[in-house]
Amino acid sequence: MLRRVDAIRILMEYVRDEVVVCNLGFPSKELYHIRDRPENFYMLGSMGLCSSIALGLALSLDKKVIAIEGDGSLLMNLGTLSTIGYTQPDNLLLYIVDNSAYGSTGNQRTHTERISLCKIARACGIEAIEVSQEGDLRRVIEEALKDNKTRAIVVKVEPHNENVEDIPLHPMYIKFRFMESIKPYRKKR
Ligand SMILES: Cc1ncc(C[n+]2csc(CCOP(=O)(O)OP(=O)(O)O)c2C)c(N)n1
Incomplete structure (x- = not known):
């Protein structure tokens, strides 16, 4: 089974200027x-807001926006799926890495062992697919990045935290570097 780090590495092979x-x-x-x-905008502290921030960016930018979301965080803010389904920007990809666990705090189990985020997304009108094999994942990423509609990919992975250091960047630096990088993509009003 894939791990979260594999799912992120595979996605990033396809990412250009998104x-x-x-x-x-x-x-x-x-x-x-x-x-x-x-x-890259790295969330710090605020669980459950990744997809919501990505939605706001998708609505205000002429550029594809990808939310690398977690099952625990999405479960904490399920309402965001209805807002995303309702607004349907043509440039948003929800990349939900579902390890059925609150991985970052020690792999406590989440409800996605039995509850399908893919089905919930579909019920909100979002074109969603669930995959667990690398070949399928690569195919759907390629499709979704080309497509001009809101899409969700739920990648089922096994719980595993890679042994990596903390991000050595100051939060303000992450924010301002990110804001500067998206300036060219602002929608003209
Ligand atoms: C409101 C809130 N509750 C709890 C936490 C502590 N916390 C940080 S990450 C995390 C788990 C996130 O799980 P998930 O979104 O599934 O991502 P994973 O780490 O499994 O990839 C928790 C509980 C937090 N930061 N904010």
């Missing part, structure tokens, strides 16, 4: 060590 907002904790640390770039 904007990426990443769930807090180990997902962000793993992303930083796989490929740091100004267009």
Whole structure:
């Protein structure tokens, strides 16, 4: 079975100039060590808001926005799926890395062992697919990045935290570097 770090590494092989907002904790640390770039926004502390921030960015930018979301965080803010389904920006990809655990705090189990985030997303009108095999994952990432509609990919992975250091960047630096990097993509009003 894939691990979260594999799912993030595979996604980042396909990412060019897309904007990426990443769930807090180990997902962000793993992303930083796989490929740091100004267009990555690393969440710090605020669980459950990654997809909501990505939605706001998708609505205000002429650029594909990817939320690297976690099952625990998404369960904490399920309402965001209805808001995303309702607004349906044509440039948003929810990349939900589902390890059925609160991985960053010690792999306590979440409800996604039996509850399907893919089905919940579909019920909100979002085109969603669940995958667990690398070949399928690569195919759906390629499709989703080309597509001009809101899409969700739920990647089922096993719980595992890669042994990586904390992100050595100051939170304000992460924020301002990110804001600067997305300036060219602002929608003209
Ligand atoms: C409101 C809130 N509650 C709890 C925490 C502590 N916390 C930080 S990361 C995390 C687990 C996140 O799990 P998930 O979103 O599934 O991502 P994973 O680490 O498993 O990839 C928790 C409980 C927090 N930061 N904020």
